[in-house]
Amino acid sequence: MKILIADDDPQLVRALRITLAVHGYAVVAAADGAAAITLAAQTHPDIVLLDLGMPHLDGIHVIEALRGWTTAPIIVVSGRTGSADKVDALDAGADDYVTKPFQIDELLARLRALTRRSTAATGEPVVTFGDVAIDLAAKAVTRAGERVHLTPTEWRMLEFLARHPGALVTRQTLLKEIWGSEQVTDSGYLRLYMSQLRKKLEPDPARPLHLLTESGMGYRLVTDTADSAQ
Structure with missing residues (x-):
């Protein structure tokens, strides 16, 4: 399963690359919003991990752009803790919201839950x-x-x-x-x-x-x- 990480924190991206690879995920990464949209179109990730406060293009605009053509689950991973930020992200089309700092076990559990939800979508009534x-x-x-x-x-x-x-x-x-x-x-x-x-x-x-x-x-x-x- 391929995960796109869109975050401008190189240390976090490096840590997630290592951890997710250990758990069997393939990882591609983008350091700004515009690059995230381009990379998503090129690689068609199964799940997107997205920060809201990125250069060039805000995370909300990235979500809206992705939702124009893909239903891949999007998890926002952000340091913004306000309820308004969460509501805006979910209304734009995000599937989940994780606040930084987070426990890696929690993130992995949410990835598994979204994977089950997306794979169960076939043959629905x-x-x-x-x-x-x-x-x-x-x-x-x-x-x-x-x-x-x-x-x-x-x-x-x-x-x-x-x-x-x-x-x-x-x-x-x-x-x-x-x-x-x-x-x-x-x-x-x-x-x-x-x-x-x-x-x-x-x-x-x-x-x-x-x-x-x-x-x-x-x-x-x-x-x-x-x-x-x-």
Whole structure:
């Protein structure tokens, strides 16, 4: 498995090269954002480890550029600890966020988790409700046959609900699934993203039939409207 490391800290890159090689990964590295995009296009890495504060091109712009053509998992490895930085990175399309300094065992565990998630994506079902179809393998949503654009965070929320149709998914479960193992509190983020999903997917967003709120607990995706009648 090939990993692209995009970081302008040569000591960190050197240490990661050695450690990851020991664990069977092939490593390519770029020292600035523009080089990272070029190298990714040339080498097609399986996973990208990306710093946010790089020369020439900010990490957020690198994520957005990569997401234009690849679904390879992106792990942000950054010294920025603010929740706004994490939200921006995840919304841009990153899959995980690790704060520097970090334990190598934690990074390896996250690499393994993303590897399992990406290799399990083949043969996924299509979940439907109303005139909406959620293709879990293609990471695509259509409504009445037309493609619906979702932000990466909206997709993560919908995807998790679609993988557990009919089940109550708690707010804490969604926070952990969307923003990783870091301790994140719900400051209205989930309500905001659920509101956006309803606007895009519900016939009447003010009276949802499928994307339901369970007061004080979490959310539920109902694929059969007969089940949502209360």
